[in-house]
Amino acid sequence: MNYKFSEIFRYIKPSEIRSLLKYTSDPELISFGGGMPNPESFPVEEMKEILADIMDNYGKKALQYGTTEGLDVLRDELAKYVLKTEGINAKREEIILTTGSQQALYAIAKIFVNPNDPVITEGPTYVGAISAFNANTANMMAIDIDENGMNVDELEAKIKELSQNGLKPKFIYVIPTFQNPAGTTMSLDRRKRLLEISERYEIPIVEDNPYGQLRYDGEPVQSIKSMDKNGNVIYLGTFSKVMAPGLRLGYVIAPREVIDKINLLKQGLDLASDSLSEYIAYEYLKRGAIYRQIPKTVDLYRKKRDLMIKSLEEYFPEAATWTKPHGGMFLWVSLDERIDTTKMLDRALKAKVAYVSGSAFYPHGEKHNSMRLNFTYSDDDKIVEGIKRLAYVINEEMEVVE
Amino acid sequence: MNYKFSEIFRYIKPSEIRSLLKYTSDPELISFGGGMPNPESFPVEEMKEILADIMDNYGKKALQYGTTEGLDVLRDELAKYVLKTEGINAKREEIILTTGSQQALYAIAKIFVNPNDPVITEGPTYVGAISAFNANTANMMAIDIDENGMNVDELEAKIKELSQNGLKPKFIYVIPTFQNPAGTTMSLDRRKRLLEISERYEIPIVEDNPYGQLRYDGEPVQSIKSMDKNGNVIYLGTFSKVMAPGLRLGYVIAPREVIDKINLLKQGLDLASDSLSEYIAYEYLKRGAIYRQIPKTVDLYRKKRDLMIKSLEEYFPEAATWTKPHGGMFLWVSLDERIDTTKMLDRALKAKVAYVSGSAFYPHGEKHNSMRLNFTYSDDDKIVEGIKRLAYVINEEMEVVE
Numbered sequence: 002m003n004y005k006f007s008e009i010f011r012y013i014k015p016s017e018i019r020s021l022l023k024y025t026s027d028p029e030l031i032s033f034g035g036g037m038p039n040p041e042s043f044p045v046e047e048m049k050e051i052l053a054d055i056m057d058n059y060g061k062k063a064l065q066y067g068t069t070e071g072l073d074v075l076r077d078e079l080a081k082y083v084l085k086t087e088g089i090n091a092k093r094e095e096i097i098l099t100t101g102s103q104q105a106l107y108a109i110a111k112i113f114v115n116p117n118d119p120v121i122t123e124g125p126t127y128v129g130a131i132s133a134f135n136a137n138t139a140n141m142m143a144i145d146i147d148e149n150g151m152n153v154d155e156l157e158a159k160i161k162e163l164s165q166n167g168l169k170p171k172f173i174y175v176i177p178t179f180q181n182p183a184g185t186t187m188s189l190d191r192r193k194r195l196l197e198i199s200e201r202y203e204i205p206i207v208e209d210n211p212y213g214q215l216r217y218d219g220e221p222v223q224s225i226k227s228m229d230k231n232g233n234v235i236y237l238g239t240f241s242k243v244m245a246p247g248l249r250l251g252y253v254i255a256p257r258e259v260i261d262k263i264n265l266l267k268q269g270l271d272l273a274s275d276s277l278s279e280y281i282a283y284e285y286l287k288r289g290a291i292y293r294q295i296p297k298t299v300d301l302y303r304k305k306r307d308l309m310i311k312s313l314e315e316y317f318p319e320a321a322t323w324t325k326p327h328g329g330m331f332l333w334v335s336l337d338e339r340i341d342t343t344k345m346l347d348r349a350l351k352a353k354v355a356y357v358s359g360s361a362f363y364p365h366g367e368k369h370n371s372m373r374l375n376f377t378y379s380d381d382d383k384i385v386e387g388i389k390r391l392a393y394v395i396n397e398e399m400e401v402v403e
Numbered sequence: 404m405n406y407k408f409s410e411i412f413r414y415i416k417p418s419e420i421r422s423l424l425k426y427t428s429d430p431e432l433i434s435f436g437g438g439m440p441n442p443e444s445f446p447v448e449e450m451k452e453i454l455a456d457i458m459d460n461y462g463k464k465a466l467q468y469g470t471t472e473g474l475d476v477l478r479d480e481l482a483k484y485v486l487k488t489e490g491i492n493a494k495r496e497e498i499i500l501t502t503g504s505q506q507a508l509y510a511i512a513k514i515f516v517n518p519n520d521p522v523i524t525e526g527p528t529y530v531g532a533i534s535a536f537n538a539n540t541a542n543m544m545a546i547d548i549d550e551n552g553m554n555v556d557e558l559e560a561k562i563k564e565l566s567q568n569g570l571k572p573k574f575i576y577v578i579p580t581f582q583n584p585a586g587t588t589m590s591l592d593r594r595k596r597l598l599e600i601s602e603r604y605e606i607p608i609v610e611d612n613p614y615g616q617l618r619y620d621g622e623p624v625q626s627i628k629s630m631d632k633n634g635n636v637i638y639l640g641t642f643s644k645v646m647a648p649g650l651r652l653g654y655v656i657a658p659r660e661v662i663d664k665i666n667l668l669k670q671g672l673d674l675a676s677d678s679l680s681e682y683i684a685y686e687y688l689k690r691g692a693i694y695r696q697i698p699k700t701v702d703l704y705r706k707k708r709d710l711m712i713k714s715l716e717e718y719f720p721e722a723a724t725w726t727k728p729h730g731g732m733f734l735w736v737s738l739d740e741r742i743d744t745t746k747m748l749d750r751a752l753k754a755k756v757a758y759v760s761g762s763a764f765y766p767h768g769e770k771h772n773s774m775r776l777n778f779t780y781s782d783d784d785k786i787v788e789g790i791k792r793l794a795y796v797i798n799e800e801m802e803v804v805e
Binding site: 002003004005006007008009010013014015016035037038040043045048049052053056057060061062063064065066067100101103104107111112113114115118129132133135136171200203205231232233241245246247248249256258259262265266268269270271272273274275276277278 | 404405406407408409410411412415417418437439440442445447450451454455458459462463464465466467468469502503505506509513514515516517520531534535537538573602605607633634635643647648649650651658660661664667668670671672673674675676677678679680
């Protein structure tokens with residue numbers, strides 16, 4: 002049989018992160034590549050109790066098909082949670098559960114994007130968003146970010162330029178807090194200006210906030226959704242970083258008409274999310290376990306971030322710079338301009354250390370001299386040893402390019 | 404904010420089954436509408452043990468991100484299971500886990516279909532397939548089925564007709580065993596001829612087999628995949644009907660190149676399926692619990708099928724006919740030609756009984772005088788009472804149309 006696949010594979014390419022996974026079975030490899038939470042942050046004991054109670058109290062319901070939008074009582078608990086943690090007011094009907102945030106990203110692209118429609122992202126941005134938007138043949142345009150988040154002047158100039166060609170972006174995708182991959186947080190002033198631009202040009206904002214609760218220092222900045230008076234913001238949350246990523250549960254908060262479209266599409270995508278995982282999330286919120294778990298995770302990750310930064314200061318060459326995130330899971334490192342981190346990856350893997358090269362985070366592969374480092378997953382001694390190895394690799398690579 | 408959605412919503416329409424769901428909270432309603440397993444068939448006690456063991460033995464792994472293709476050990480157990488139950492030989496690399504069979508249907512359409520490409524289905528066919536194929540802008544063409552399954556002569560004529568216009572179907576989608584909605588089973592002879600046609604014209608077969616293990620009488624018929632020598636068949640299985648549908652787990656068995664494409668797409672769809680559910684399925688297979696559970700479910704459903712058929716014989720008007728399935732979950736009822744079951748549904752809902760009208764199962768809404776009845780979900784007394792109500796509704800409707 003000679004299979005002929007659809008043209009979508011001109012847009013979808015294997016991601017560097019996923020191809021790194023084949024190396025992860027090597028116990029010698031220290032990987033800063035994946036975006037995995039540390040298993041120490043998983044509430045295993047609490048889960049055991051929750052699971053036993055679920056099976057005793059509503060086992061059959063937790064094993065039956067759920068509704069496409071998700072469990073009513075879970076959506077009610079989520080409304081309380083986002084009000085308390087992010088100042089977001091949402092009714093049950095404005096919330097839909099998704100099979101991870103990844104499904105939310107896919108669905109949002111699918112409900113808005115016709116072939117080749119422009120979509121604005123940050124540059125760099127989340128690889129999973131690139132993958133979801135590519136699968137829906139979006140024409141992505143990346144706007145630079147700095148330590149205060151997306152450059153809103155550049156954004157407005159881009160919107161005007163598109164407008165002169167009769168085009169308008171379908172949405173503006175941002176990860177304003179502890180950005181993936183850069184680790185930066187958008188300032189309150191920029192958030193307000195972004196919302197103004199969204200209102201002025203009638204372009205929805207997709208605010209992705211997987212890391213908001215993982216703050217290690219500094220003061221919280223208001224979510225854009227909490228300032229949204231006119232339903233311009235589509236807000237994405239997830240249980241992956243505050244409960245467990247293996248339970249594939251994310252959620253979208255948006256005006257009812259957007260939720261209805263995602264619902265209609267989700268019926269074709271997977272009918273409904275996992276019922277058992279929805280019941281787990283419901284109990285996890287209702288019991289307040291989430292508020293006991295997050296501070297433990299924050300303490301664990303703060304130490305790891307500090308250790309990685311200390312190691313970078315100690316071992317990395319002087320030409321290298323890196324972000325100092327107040328939260329989240331990632332550092333963004335910029336190296337000497339002559340270095341191409343994609344090419345250098347082979348050398349790194351031989352030295353048994355992995356990262357994701359910066360170009361993976363751009364829709365069209367810019368910033369060849371940068372890399373993303375995850376600081377949450379590795380054990381402390383591995384963080385130090387991995388940064389040492391990476392410093393060695395960079396120094397070797399410098400000798401080649403010099 | 405004035406939202407402008409993509410053109411996909413010219414193809415995706417709300418499904419009748421999902422809109423019926425809003426009535427299901429009415430405790431007076433007897434619904435033969437949904438395709439839900441009976442909660443009595445769920446292995447709740449076994450699940451409790453399995454969950455406790457999972458958390459004790461590999462809790463952290465079951466809460467961490469899994470791989471896109473799914474747990475290695477689960478895929479190995481699945482290979483044993485499909486060999487034993489369906490005579491299918493499959494290597495681990497030829498299997499991918501999906502978030503329910505629904506995701507498999509969506510992914511298969513997405514990897515093969517360019518806009519408006521022809522796809523062959525049975526007529527009637529599964530609504531979820533119509534939804535997944537519509538979401539990928541397939542041009543569906545339904546081939547009639549009879550008590551021996553798809554009319555393969557009509558199929559070949561359609562392929563030739565398309566070929567004269569330079570067109571070729573991207574795949575042929577069939578549910579050969581205990582078809583949804585018709586309840587019929589494709590004969591061995593037709594299966595062989597279908598495979599020959601697939602090979603002659605180089606058109607893949609998508610064999611969807613959610614109900615194969617739910618056989619109440621008669622002899623098993625070989626799966627098409629078990630006869631497939633040249634990798635023409637893409638086989639879809641699910642845990643929904645033999646374990647629990649709330650755990651969203653299906654699987655695809657196909658040549659490696661097809662699995663690789665689904666994998667690449669799934670990274671954008673939801674990254675990976677639910678890890679905890681994968682571990683549950685693994686333990687459920689490994690312990691042999693599945694082989695203890697299926698006979699119980701078969702006994703439960705056989706009685707319900709017999710009871711529904713007996714009630715139909717007793718209460719339904721003479722002009723009505725229905726299929727007598729050897730397994731699965733559904734009966735297909737044909738009424739007097741003057742009746743439009745879509746129109747009659749309002750009257751049925753007033754009489755507190757629900758079904759899905761036949762036209763929902765055709766890509767372009769044929770067969771106005773038929774309906775699908777689910778016999779697995781309702782309690783025995785509700786089956787009798789519901790059929791009585793429905794007979795009353797049909798008789799009333801006949802008086803109007805006569």
